Amino acid sequence: MLGYVIRRLVLAVFVLWGVATAVFAIVRLVPADPALLIAGSDASPEQLATLREKMGLDESIIVQYGKFLGGAMTGDFGDSFQQRVPAMDLIAQVLPNTALLAVLACALALVLSFPLGLLASLRVNGLVDRIVTTGSLFTQALPNFWIGVVLLLVFSRKLKWLPSVGLDSPKNLILPTIVLALPFVSVLTRMIRNGLLEVMGEGYIQTARAKGLLERTVIFPHAIRNAAIPVVTIVGLQFGTLLGGAAVTETVFTFPGIGRLLVLSLQGRDYNVAQACVLVIAAVFVLINLVVDLTYGFLDPRVRLAK
Amino acid sequence: MPEAKSAPLLRVAHLKVAYPIRSSLLQRQISANVAVSDVTFDINPGETVGLVGESGSGKSTVARAVIGLVKPDDGVIEFEGRNITGYSRKQFKSVRREMQMVFQDPYASLNPRLTVRDLIAEGWRVHRDIVPRDRWTAEAKKLMDRVGLNPDYSDRYPHQFSGGQRQRIGIARALALRPKVIICDEPVSALDVSVQAQVLNLLDDLQEELGLAYLFISHDLSVIEHLCDRVLVLHHGHVVEQGNAREIFERPRHEYTKALLAAVPVVRPWLDQADEGRHPTGEPAA
């Protein structure tokens, strides 16, 4: 188990380094001049020169890269060009909001999908199964920005039940949570349904039945525990999609989160902030998947006890 | 029966194969799991040598090493006097024409996306000079007929055949290269008893007709006893006993061989109680 943990940790660090390098490369190595990108095409040569110096662009690319990595490790991504404050401060303001949103969406998805997936798997082609299968197809087909817009129109503009923008009251969380959770629910439900169906055909389920256990006991814990193992991995991976989806959803609802900060900073060419946003989101994602991998090892003794 | 004077077709001396154990952290090799060590035997033209052992005895590893699917760590493999141990993949290609293999699982060993004709012709695609392309269909049909399959079914896919028929396809594929020796890795253990006998008879007929040599691997002692001239008994990667098949089955010397023979269920145990000579397969020669 220790070897497994160490291996996962090393991998996580490596991935973060890779992400940082990729971000650096994307912003610095594209043919365009970052200073020009930031200052805009109408800037004077003097302005550009000052900016280059300020950004350290006059130094060699290796030095720039070293400084960038060093800064990234200490959470120093430079100042925002627009607001003249450290990029990390801006992120610190909005990160908790996104975290709250993501956790709520995740929780909602888990709470909905486990019973739905279970019910669907109990009677294949039954009523619940058909509803779940069709429903999940629909939710996956709906672009989340579009649902967001429609929900806003219906519940805040027409019915005036819920506030539309910002984050002034807990009520502001309701619509974004639903929009973020929807695709997640459909993926998870199908995953649980198919996982359970597969597990129910395994030999140990026959054994459990042959022992005369009630069907309830056959499912809890025998089937569920085994079906949950791949689901845990998917939850981790889907969390990334969820964080990505936050950029769109937060924009639709004008929600003060890291996704919207990223979009705004890109629109304002505030690359220091944009870099920081991407790296922070990637770090969160890597961290969550690290936890997921360790949970996986805990759930499956074959992984934990492998020599 | 082999001619005793001629040079061996295949000579294996002190064969050792180990599978690396890698550290989970850096995937560096930290030690090795010795699958077989110090295995030595010859196969003469037209002869059948049996490798018998339980799971984990390394008998399949020997087969895979001989045909070049795994690299031996030590020892020498000679084919018709040529040392093929260190052959590169390209060099090995010429050996593969002479040496073919029939696999255990008639379901997994045939590419499900190829027709029987294409399965048999696959070897001709690799070795261009055996059969010209325009003769493939005709030759494939001939081979199907030879192994007891209806040549009209040459356009069918493996899943349309039963287990025994698929094993016949596998044999036809091996024969297509016109080899001198065929390595049979548990060729009948996935088959039902009644069908197993058909395949064993087919192998027997082909040997007689084409002068093939077999390296026959099985866990089933009665099959080995039926078919083999000489036998090697493998246990945990070591040869515990080898020699003339009849002798080993009638007078096993090693404790493991004795235990193995004693463990085989006897079809008609009641005959044994009357008769003194206990045979693994029941039915003493009465």
Add this chain to the structure above:
Amino acid sequence: MTKTQPGTAPSASPTDAPLLSVQDLTVEFSTAAGVARALRNVSFDVRAGETLAVLGESGCGKSTIAQSIMALLPKPAGSIVGGKILYGGRDLAAERIPAVRELCGTEIAMIFQDPLSSLNPVFRVGAQLAEPFRRRLGMGRREAWAKSLELLKRVGIPDAETRIRDYPHQFSGGQRQRIMIAMALALKPKLLIADEPTTALDVTIQKQVLSLLADLQAETGMAMILISHDLGVVADVATRAAIMYAGRIVETGAVRDMYDHPAHPYTKGLLESIPSQTSIGGRLKPIVGSPPNLLDLPSGCAFNPRCPFATDLCREQVPALRTPTTWPAGHEAACHLSEEVLTHA
């Protein structure tokens, strides 16, 4: 199912009522390619303490018998479409699944071919062993654990005190099957169904597992149904056997009677196709052809296309199980030409 004649039930002496009596059991599976008739009019009895073997090749339906008795038929594909499974005055074929499961474990238990996939990989063997005690008898954790340990020792797992905390993948194949046996026998069932219990094991391990089963049977007096494809294993373990082909019992009787004087051409063919001392160096006598497709059985006797004795009658009429006058009671074969088969050397 109108044109087939029901097989006659084996004669039972009135004083000795069978523990389990299967009568005219017929089971169908629906598959994408059509309906497979897995079992047709299968009848047999098992008496307390005896071992009945069900012998047959892959796809003959022998495992379906076990699944039918234990209500383990895959749903919704498989269903019992006719016949009775009588146990303790109840017809299990007619009862609802939960009612049958009540009997599973306490009255009838089962072990399977592949001991690795039959054990749940994510639970300790101790927990799996304790389950019958805890869930069925309502024992406390500690008591159930002690009972499990006792069982583990009984089936010969060395160092049971520590190994009880291990997971299935940490055991060898033979040990896993021992654990399965311990689990099946936990609640002292009256009947054990062993479905190819040693097929996945090496011969030396097979011998140990079979002798363990024999010991346990002598100890508890339970009856056993052994499902196997191995003529040797059947001769070793059982006194009586039913030989199956394409979903029907084609011959049944004392193992020794049948092996020495097979009355069905299939039994005869099976016995002759095994390599034996007399066949060394020579040719075997296989049964020609392949087993039939259960979706499209030949008319008449299902064995007729492979049978050297077959006549027009065999191609038209399904033979019923019968005991001709010269045979010992209880030895029956489903063949129109049994007399000829018997006299044919």
Add this chain to the structure above:
Amino acid sequence: MTATAPAPAPAVNATMRHARRARRGVTVRIVVPLVVIGLIVVGAIVVPLVYHYDPLHADLLARLKPPGTVTSDGGTAILGTDQIGSDLFAQIMAGARVSLLVGVATLVISGVVGLALGLLAGHFGGWLDAALMRIADVQLAFPSILLAILVASVLGQGVGNIIIVLSISNWVVFARVARSQVLGLKNREYVEAARALGAGNWHLMFRTLLPGCMAPVIVVATTQFAQVILTEASLSFLGVGVPLGTPSLGSTIYNGTQYLSTAWWISTLPGIVLVILMLAFGILGDALRDKFDPRLRSA
């Protein structure tokens, strides 16, 4: 010796009808989505040609007209007009054309690259495999839409750039599927049999392993196609996708959101087309999965 070909079953009963229905179901679920996708493709090619659609042509008098309005030049705007007076039907179809183009191009590029790299990595293993998989790990640590947003905003707007961006974030999926499939097949006896015949790397990779990878790759391609179109729409919605003036389903939906309460159709109708397209691909992907992976197929 007869091959055991499936033959018609002797009796018809309830269980058999069930089985037949399940089989027919898969076929229907493949054919119907294909027809729907085909119709949209034909529409996307033909309609803009017939309508002579010009996205930059503004007709302020014809702004925000509801579906069915007769326009000044005598035609009927069957789906209404947008905020600059363009015919919405023509615009949606032109948008679908851009979306489909982006989807197909991305899929071809990322599919070919991913499949090739996955095959190589799976077949040869070693450092190539390790390097490739670490790159994949890094890339999967990016939520792909973030990568797309970042790259798109650096590269600038444009259909070509969108295709590059989406290809970069999609090849990994194909590479991983192909690689894991190859790893699964590699030790199958039929691959060993090909090696025992003396087959070289080329033969093994393209004649033996590649055909075995195709089924899951096709399934993944179906779902990825939907994902790509959706991501393109999202990017256009965020303003980093197709340039202004290029209609895409995403940009049309975005443009319509400001008018939702007054002209619901601008945003809703292209949304519905997008949903229909996504649904068709979703159903198709599921049906193909059922066809190729019978384990999950219900009896």
